[in-house]
Amino acid sequence: MKTENEFMQAVPIQVPASQFIPQVHPPTQLPLHDALQIKAAEYWLKLGEADLALRELEKLPTRSWKCAWALKTRIAAIRMLRAQGSGMIGL
Numbered sequence: 001m002k003t004e005n006e007f008m009q010a011v012p013i014q015v016p017a018s019q020f021i022p023q024v025h026p027p028t029q030l031p032l033h034d035a036l037q038i039k040a041a042e043y044w045l046k047l048g049e050a051d052l053a054l055r056e057l058e059k060l061p062t063r064s065w066k067c068a069w070a071l072k073t074r075i076a077a078i079r080m081l082r083a084q085g086s087g088m089i090g091l
Contacts, residue, residue, distance in 0.1 A: 034064040041073050050080035 044053035
């Protein structure tokens with residue numbers, strides 16, 4: 001029976017440098033207040049209030065507009081508004 005040390009021996013893995021290039025991006029640090037505003041906008045979207053979600057996102061400082069989380073939330077709110085608007089045209 002093998003001991004724990006025999007199982008835990010390091011095995012070198014050789015990968016050609018051309019096949020593996022690690023892509024590590026540092027996470028974007030948002031101030032807590034900005035993160036809370038984006039979360040509030042998400043909750044407005046869950047309630048079906050896209051206009052209030054956009055108002056919440058408009059309160060963000062310009063430095064936070066580029067954040068992927070804020071962008072995705074804004075796009076979702078705009079899509080919801082467009083869907084609501086297109087439904088009203090048929091009435």
